[in-house]
Amino acid sequence: MQEFGFELSLCAHLERQRAEVLSRQLGTSCHGARVMDIVAVEPGPEFDERAAITEETIPPAAIESAVGPGTARPWPEVYDGHPERAEEVCAAAVDCGFFERERRGGQTYVRQTTRYPDWYGRLLGIENKPDLGSPGALERQLLTDVKLALLDQVVLATESYVTGAHENRIPDPVGIWRFDPDSGEREVIREPEQLPVGEPGVELLDRRSARTDIAVVTPEEIERQRRRVAERAYGKGWRSYDLPPCSRIEPDEDGLPICPWKGGVVDAARTCGEDCEGFEPAEPPEIDLDEIRSTRSPWEPEPEGRQRRQSGLDRFR
Numbered sequence: 582m583q584e585f586g587f588e589l590s591l592c593a594h595l596e597r598q599r600a601e602v603l604s605r606q607l608g609t610s611c612h613g614a615r616v617m618d619i620v621a622v623e624p625g626p627e628f629d630e631r632a633a634i635t636e637e638t639i640p641p642a643a644i645e646s647a648v649g650p651g652t653a654r655p656w657p658e659v660y661d662g663h664p665e666r667a668e669e670v671c672a673a674a675v676d677c678g679f680f681e682r683e684r685r686g687g688q689t690y691v692r693q694t695t696r697y698p699d700w701y702g703r704l705l706g707i708e709n710k711p712d713l714g715s716p717g718a719l720e721r722q723l724l725t726d727v728k729l730a731l732l733d734q735v736v737l738a739t740e741s742y743v744t745g746a747h748e749n750r751i752p753d754p755v756g757i758w759r760f761d762p763d764s765g766e767r768e769v770i771r772e773p774e775q776l777p778v779g780e781p782g783v784e785l786l787d788r789r790s791a792r793t794d795i796a797v798v799t800p801e802e803i804e805r806q807r808r809r810v811a812e813r814a815y816g817k818g819w820r821s822y823d824l825p826p827c828s829r830i831e832p833d834e835d836g837l838p839i840c841p842w843k844g845g846v847v848d849a850a851r852t853c854g855e856d857c858e859g860f861e862p863a864e865p866p867e868i869d870l871d872e873i874r875s876t877r878s879p880w881e882p883e884p885e886g887r888q889r890r891q892s893g894l895d896r897f898r
Contacts (some may be wrong), residue, residue: 585655586846590762593835604814623702630879635677638816639787641701643674653692701734713741734773825853
């Protein structure tokens with residue numbers, strides 16, 4: 582199976598098996614460009630408080646600003662940078678219900694509608710490599726994850742038979758799953774180890790034959806990026822794909838875009854369209870992917886506590 586179909590099938594399987602927030606294709610580096618295929622976010626002690634704010638991603642700059650629930654500040658002070666960026670941050674935070682605004686002496690102030698909660702626990706990263714016969718940069722990617730320790734645990738998921746030689750090339754702390762997307766069976770070949778989250782990390786930026794570029798990452802940088810990863814995962818989810826505009830598409834109960842003509846999951850952005858001999862133009866299937874997500878995961882759509890306001894940056898002037 583192509584990696585896209587493997588990835589979606591594994592997400593659907595994990596969603597049925599684990600009470601976590603799942604997302605795909607998230608940046609998990611502080612200074613580099615590492616993207617993790619799947620991230621599973623374990624709910625923390627104040628998960629319900631986070632779910633009550635918004636179903637969207639709360640802007641990281643709003644969370645990291647000096648604005649608090651008891652501290653209203655002039656909106657230009659929210660972001661230490663260009664005023665237009667401050668406007669964008671405030672607008673997004675107000676629209677998602679994390680900020681509220683008030684007028685004082687002709688100037689607009691913003692404050693948090695609630696304290697940002699301690700809502701996420703352990704972060705599990707899953708790197709998908711269905712065919713270990715074509716590993717690409719797999720070893721370097723996994724070594725980067727282990728040395729940085731931004732995620733609590735990292736797992737390699739594959740459809741291939743895993744040999745001793747394969748295991749020896751995979752960093753010891755990385756777990757190994759063998760997953761069959763057709764049967765939905767997942768075999769744990771090796772459990773992942775807990776990485777030293779909270780300690781300084783080393784990020785591998787570029788590795789050549791005679792030189793390796795690195796960046797030393799502080800615990801504060803790691804925690805900030807962990808929060809950003811968790812927030813992005815909550816707002817994005819894993820069904821971040823378009824259903825193909827083809828009459829042949831038959832989404833399954835998990836919302837996966839199944840094409841009987843091609844015999845499996847298809848990627849609308851890459852394999853569907855007029856270049857496909859079986860393409861039959863039609864409106865995309867009518868299926869509510871958010872509704873499926875809400876019934877199968879802890880994510881809460883349209884929470885009651887959300888404050889809806891009309892968008893518009895001019896309100897901050």
